[in-house]
Amino acid sequence: MYDLTTLAKSDTVAARSEPASHHGGASALAIMRRIEETIDAETVAIRTDPGFDLKASNTRKSRHLYELNRALKSTDEAGLAAQHRDALLRLREKLAANEATIKAHIGAVSEVAALLQDAIERTQTDGTYSEREFGQASPA
Template sequence: MGNQNADDRVAKVLGRLDAILDAENSALGTDPDFDVNASNIRKSRCLYELSLLEEAVPPQQLSRSHGQMLRVIHDKLERNTAKVKAHLEAVRRVTDLLRDAVQEAEADGTYTAEQFYLREAG
């Protein structure tokens, strides 16, 4: 792989990853319509491409700007990790609340569909 070609590919992947991280970091916790799964797929694809390029291009061949961009992306990935963890914790809490509400509704003296069916059949 030519040095310029490798440089261009690394720059493109880093640029895409940077944009994905910016979008995800700003949307998590603020945009209820944000598609976390789709964003995660795009992010994973970029990280995979980057790992392939890392194998093909020795670090000493990377331009100085790529090294700076990698540091910026590293910081954004750390922030992203914290935001994704917080998002998953919030989803878990909502799921727990919904589960508890269903259990309370079932225990409030009314019959569940199964109980009603058994009562009618008996």
């Protein structure tokens, strides 16, 4: 079972270990690495852990994206090096794989829900309350 607290602890340690004087671009790279780690962990957990907390993972991703947005605001375009573009491309690929995994998960959940709904409907129409069980209805 995947434990997201390990990743959350590593996020906190990484955030503390970054000097405050880091250039916005350098901290943006660190944040992008954390986002990649979070996305990778979520993708694996969705595929392998039925008890995975998707809501907590979404909260974590939102926080990382907020941090990234702040870091990039403090960086001018000239400060965005090829490393940033490469990191963003890597992140885009990982997000695409993550999206496909989430869509597959949602599809599977929808299929199970449809099977359960069908089973409930079949149980409710199993003949228990049929006209034959109560005899012929007499015209009023």
